[in-house]
Amino acid sequence: MELKVSNLGCRRGELRVLSGVCFTAASGTALILRGPNGSGKTTLLRTLAGLAPPDEGVVEVPPDSIAYAGHSDGIKAQLTVAENLQFWADVFGHDNIEDALDMFGLGPLADRQAQHLSAGQKRRLGLSRLLVTGRPIWLLDEPTVSLDTDSVAIFGRMVGGHLERGGIAILATHIDLGLDAAETLDISRFRATGDDHANPFLDEGFADWGDS
Amino acid sequence: MIALMKRDLQLALRSGGGFGLSLAFFLIVVMFVPFGVGPESGVLARIAPGILWIGALLSCLLSLDRIFQLDYEDGSLDLLTTAPLPMEGIVAMKALAHWLTTGLPLTLAAPVLGFLLSLPSEGYLWIFLSLAVGTPALSFLGTFGAAITVGLKRGGLLLSLLVLPLYIPTLIFGAQSVTLVVEGQTNTSAFLILAAISLFTFALIPFAAARALRVNLR
Numbered sequence: 541m542e543l544k545v546s547n548l549g550c551r552r553g554e555l556r557v558l559s560g561v562c563f564t565a566a567s568g569t570a571l572i573l574r575g576p577n578g579s580g581k582t583t584l585l586r587t588l589a590g591l592a593p594p595d596e597g598v599v600e601v602p603p604d605s606i607a608y609a610g611h612s613d614g615i616k617a618q619l620t621v622a623e624n625l626q627f628w629a630d631v632f633g634h635d636n637i638e639d640a641l642d643m644f645g646l647g648p649l650a651d652r653q654a655q656h657l658s659a660g661q662k663r664r665l666g667l668s669r670l671l672v673t674g675r676p677i678w679l680l681d682e683p684t685v686s687l688d689t690d691s692v693a694i695f696g697r698m699v700g701g702h703l704e705r706g707g708i709a710i711l712a713t714h715i716d717l718g719l720d721a722a723e724t725l726d727i728s729r730f731r732a733t734g735d736d737h738a739n740p741f742l743d744e745g746f747a748d749w750g751d752s
Numbered sequence: 753m754i755a756l757m758k759r760d761l762q763l764a765l766r767s768g769g770g771f772g773l774s775l776a777f778f779l780i781v782v783m784f785v786p787f788g789v790g791p792e793s794g795v796l797a798r799i800a801p802g803i804l805w806i807g808a809l810l811s812c813l814l815s816l817d818r819i820f821q822l823d824y825e826d827g828s829l830d831l832l833t834t835a836p837l838p839m840e841g842i843v844a845m846k847a848l849a850h851w852l853t854t855g856l857p858l859t860l861a862a863p864v865l866g867f868l869l870s871l872p873s874e875g876y877l878w879i880f881l882s883l884a885v886g887t888p889a890l891s892f893l894g895t896f897g898a899a900i901t902v903g904l905k906r907g908g909l910l911l912s913l914l915v916l917p918l919y920i921p922t923l924i925f926g927a928q929s930v931t932l933v934v935e936g937q938t939n940t941s942a943f944l945i946l947a948a949i950s951l952f953t954f955a956l957i958p959f960a961a962a963r964a965l966r967v968n969l970r
Contacts, residue, residue: 589830589834590833590834591830591833591834591969593970604836606834608830608834609831610827610830610831612825612826612827612830614826614827614828614830615826616759616763617826618762618763619759619766623762627758627759628831628835630754631836632836633836
């Protein structure tokens with residue numbers, strides 16, 4: 541299994557952010573996306589996750605293999621920790637949430653309403669959701685935000701274990717997670733150049749004119 | 753998808769979920785009408801079906817922007833999109849959950865409120881039936897509006913403007929199917945058209961709303 545991206549162009553709204561992105565991530569490897577703020581890390585991850593259609597190029601990925609974790613954790617404040625996790629487990633067709641709870645030490649908090657969690661605890665709950673998806677490719681956008689050092693270490697081990705089981709992880713992060721099989725990709729070199737504010741209507745309307 | 757339905761119902765019933773808001777609004781609107789137009793039972797009886805329907809429609813409108821907006825804000829909608837559920841199924845479940853938490857309570861409360869408006873006795877059965885058949889269409893049409901306006905900050909006004917014109921046929925045939933019975937005429941055609949509108953929205957809205965959601969999530 542591998543994730544193959546060739547000549548990918550991404551758009552955020554009307555703005556072209558990236559173009560010509562090429563990389564391959566094989567089973568058991570992690571790819572760390574680097575780049576200054578606003579360089580398109582989130583846009584790239586959203587495009588890979590299928591939330592935004594690619595502007596050009598293709599993403600070759602086995603169907604139903606991607607688990608995406610963005611800036612927000614998708615936690616419902618009125619539900620308890622266990623109910624939140626159980627919901628995602630049901631959606632992805634898993635029945636065991638105990639392992640996922642134990643991974644980040646959320647067991648004692650299982651019956652607490654999510655609105656009473658701290659920011660770091662919410663993030664831990666959001667990350668433990670990845671374990672109940674059972675998906676092989678993890679797309680993680682700034683996963684370590686608001687985690688303490690211990691939790692970051694646990695998270696590093698969690699991703700490491702995922703890679704050992706043959707998974708793939710693509711992370712946008714600035715923190716060293718101590719992953720052995722990690723490659724770094726600096727995406728600032730894929731920055732789209734030229735007509736930043738291309739108007740799709742006019743582009744399509746005048747597409748034929750160039751030839752005649 | 754059952755899990756999604758279960759979660760939505762759970763959220764609606766927990767504190768701050770908004771369940772009961774629509775019902776309370778409906779009760780208040782309908783109870784204010786006798787104060788406004790006076791207590792003559794003849795006048796009230798004539799306008800009762802229309803008032804009940806307009807009240808149900810407005811209360812339904814009240815909770816529409818919650819359908820997708822909360823899920824959008826906390827990121828669940830992104831995560832649901834990447835989950836192994838078809839977007840059309842997500843939309844249908846959301847609409848159904850909205851109906852169970854607003855349309856169904858309104859339908860059950862309407863005959864009781866009909867008594868307050870001195871609705872003639874032959875109208876009770878039909879106000880119940882017409883709302884039972886018609887309010888699902890309100891939820892589905894509203895889900896479409898909510899899918900179009902998701903992601904807009906304070907899109908409530910736009911949502912109302914988009915959805916209210918779509919509600920007009922449901923309102924006309926829903927209220928007609930009660931009024932005709934009260935006036936001693938047959939209401940078969942009005943009621944069948946109402947049912948047809950509902951079936952039409954069930955068939956079409958999930959696809960249209962799913963498309964709108966995908967565009968909005970980009």
